Amino acid sequence: MTNRPLRDAAMPVIEIVHLGKRYRDVAAVDDVTLQVRAGQIYALLGLNGAGKTTLIRLLLGMIAPTAGTVRVLGAAVSAGDRAAWGRVGYLVEAAAAYPELTVRENLDVARRLRRLPGTSDDVIERLALTPYAERRARTLSLGNLQRLALARALLHTPALLVLDEPVNGLDPAGVAEIRALLADLAHQHGTTVFLSSHLLAEVARLATRIGIMHDGRLVGEHDAGQLDRHRRRHLRLATHDDAAAHAVLRAHGYHPEPATPAGLLLTDERALAQPERVATALVHGGVPPTDLHLQEEDLEAFFLRTVGSSRKTGPEAGTGTYPGTGTGAGDA
Amino acid sequence: MREALWAELLKARRSRLPWVTALAFGVATLVCGMFMFILADPARARAFGLLGGKAEISGAGADWPGYLALLAQAAAVGGLGVYGLIVVWLFGREFSDRTATDLLALPTSRTAVVAAKFTIGAIWALLLALLLTGLGLLIGALLALPGWSAPGAVQGSGRIMAAAALAALTAAPLALAASVGRGYLAAVGVLFAIVFTSQVIAALGYGAVFPWSVPGLFAGIAGPGQDPPGLAGLALVAATGVTGAITTAVWWNRADHTR
Numbered sequence: 036m037t038n039r040p041l042r043d044a045a046m047p048v049i050e051i052v053h054l055g056k057r058y059r060d061v062a063a064v065d066d067v068t069l070q071v072r073a074g075q076i077y078a079l080l081g082l083n084g085a086g087k088t089t090l091i092r093l094l095l096g097m098i099a100p101t102a103g104t105v106r107v108l109g110a111a112v113s114a115g116d117r118a119a120w121g122r123v124g125y126l127v128e129a130a131a132a133y134p135e136l137t138v139r140e141n142l143d144v145a146r147r148l149r150r151l152p153g154t155s156d157d158v159i160e161r162l163a164l165t166p167y168a169e170r171r172a173r174t175l176s177l178g179n180l181q182r183l184a185l186a187r188a189l190l191h192t193p194a195l196l197v198l199d200e201p202v203n204g205l206d207p208a209g210v211a212e213i214r215a216l217l218a219d220l221a222h223q224h225g226t227t228v229f230l231s232s233h234l235l236a237e238v239a240r241l242a243t244r245i246g247i248m249h250d251g252r253l254v255g256e257h258d259a260g261q262l263d264r265h266r267r268r269h270l271r272l273a274t275h276d277d278a279a280a281h282a283v284l285r286a287h288g289y290h291p292e293p294a295t296p297a298g299l300l301l302t303d304e305r306a307l308a309q310p311e312r313v314a315t316a317l318v319h320g321g322v323p324p325t326d327l328h329l330q331e332e333d334l335e336a337f338f339l340r341t342v343g344s345s346r347k348t349g350p351e352a353g354t355g356t357y358p359g360t361g362t363g364a365g366d367a
Numbered sequence: 368m369r370e371a372l373w374a375e376l377l378k379a380r381r382s383r384l385p386w387v388t389a390l391a392f393g394v395a396t397l398v399c400g401m402f403m404f405i406l407a408d409p410a411r412a413r414a415f416g417l418l419g420g421k422a423e424i425s426g427a428g429a430d431w432p433g434y435l436a437l438l439a440q441a442a443a444v445g446g447l448g449v450y451g452l453i454v455v456w457l458f459g460r461e462f463s464d465r466t467a468t469d470l471l472a473l474p475t476s477r478t479a480v481v482a483a484k485f486t487i488g489a490i491w492a493l494l495l496a497l498l499l500t501g502l503g504l505l506i507g508a509l510l511a512l513p514g515w516s517a518p519g520a521v522q523g524s525g526r527i528m529a530a531a532a533l534a535a536l537t538a539a540p541l542a543l544a545a546s547v548g549r550g551y552l553a554a555v556g557v558l559f560a561i562v563f564t565s566q567v568i569a570a571l572g573y574g575a576v577f578p579w580s581v582p583g584l585f586a587g588i589a590g591p592g593q594d595p596p597g598l599a600g601l602a603l604v605a606a607t608g609v610t611g612a613i614t615t616a617v618w619w620n621r622a623d624h625t626r
Contacts, residue, residue: 131466150370187469
């Protein structure tokens with residue numbers, strides 16, 4: 036079977052509409068709507084228990100939803116419908132393999148079940164598993180087991196790759212390798228990648244779009260390239276007389292926050308764009324700055340703020356960001 | 368289903384369990400042979416230290432019909448335990464090794480995967496029954512048991528194979544236990560419960576209506592005074608096997624696979 040990656044960027048490869056999964060009183064996934072387009076690397080960020088893995092299992096037809104629908108590569112997902120699975124590669128939760136089989140035999144089993152001709156040599160080489168090809172899986176390190184699981188997902192150069200925590204257990208070099216591999220698949224082969232992770236920095240480097248999940252809900256979606264716009268920035272400065280500096284800045288049309296022992300804080304766009312003008316104004320006002328920093332909220336703080344605001348507003352507030360609405364906490 | 372069969376065959380070939388089960392059936396056959404050896408000449412057995420000074424043995428006759436009946440009982444009772452373990456391994460290992468997830472979203476259907484597992488289980492059970500029969504005949508010949516006749520040997524061998532087939536059918540629901548229990552532990556517990564209950568129910572005289580007691584009754588474990596299970600009992604065993612297989616396939620297709 037050949038698996039043509041989708042190159043029609045307009046076609047949603049994944050289409051999730053008002054998806055929900057309840058276990059008695061617990062909503063593991065709650066009213067999630069999202070789309071992933073061809074060639075995107077969509078990363079789902081969330082704390083443990085946020086519902087990422089449940090969402091991925093719903094996406095792969097391993098769990099039946101209690102509400103909503105999922106379409107993958109144009110086909111409605113259900114346990115009985117296998118139309119899409121020939122073009123989907125996946126790795127869900129911890130990497131696993133048949134311990135008594137060698138790396139090559141494990142891949143052969145997957146190849147047979149996927150009805151693929153040929154051998155597994157190519158993917159073994161791509162995942163740097165050649166030295167371990169004839170080793171039984173039970174003797175592999177956690178990192179190499181993860182490589183084996185990734186190799187199994189990549190065997191057929193899928194149109195859609197669904198990966199749950201793909202770099203778990205890998206050392207920094209392995210993480211960089213996998214990042215390069217996924218980027219290559221997306222950019223050179225048009226493969227769409229949908230992954231979940233809790234590694235914020237890793238996600239920021241790789242993803243083209245980021246969704247943030249919390250308590251089963253999608254609380255924010257961002258294009259990775261525009262993430263900077265959503266991360267808070269401020270200008271922190273100190274002088275020998277912060278009260279006088281405060282007055283000078285107000286006279287120049289800035290809106291500094293009240294002085295604290297840590298100094299003054301400015302969040303005006305004008306100040307952030309041209310901090311040198313703030314310094315000039317202070318010098319001319321007779322209170323030259325002794326310290327001046329343009330500080331940017333890091334990814335972790337941004338993520339926790341997004342999750343935190345979702346926690347404060349609660350599920351009733353409807354802060355989820357859905358395609359076309361653009362009104363979520365994350366995008367606010 | 369061909370692809371799934373290939374995969375299941377490779378997994379079984381690489382496992383130690385086929386050898387362990389073959390050893391179990393081989394030992395059972397040897398024990399039956401030893402029993403005949405003792406029964407044929409208790410004084411000789413005492414001299415070899417195989418029989419205690421005051422022990423008395425009664426039951427099967429030390430001849431070919433008695434020996435083949437004993438082998439059929441071994442296939443029925445031992446078969447339930449061994450075939451049960453095979454089924455538990457075939458299904459439970461996917462959850463214990465956390466590989467079940469990799470079987471769920473493939474071009475090969477889940478039904479094909481389940482069917483392939485049952486097919487491998489059936490072939491495995493057949494090979495073990497053939498081993499028991501073949502080795503049993505060889506040991507019987509070495510012991511030079513009296514009462515040999517070719518039609519009698521064919522009938523006796525057929526009874527062994529039929530008893531093994533009944534035992535294999537009753538093992539099918541353990542696939543569901545291993546799947547629902549998501550591993551070996553719960554299914555092995557169910558297996559122990561079934562073996563124990565089947566003995567108790569057979570002793571109470573209701574074995575013909577309890578499917579897991581039927582193979583033993585069919586093999587004549589209750590002695591010559593007991594009626595065989597009859598067509599209703601045999602139909603119950605077939606229904607148990609078919610129901611076990613179908614419910615397992617339905618579970619794999621419909622259950623929420625959260626692990």
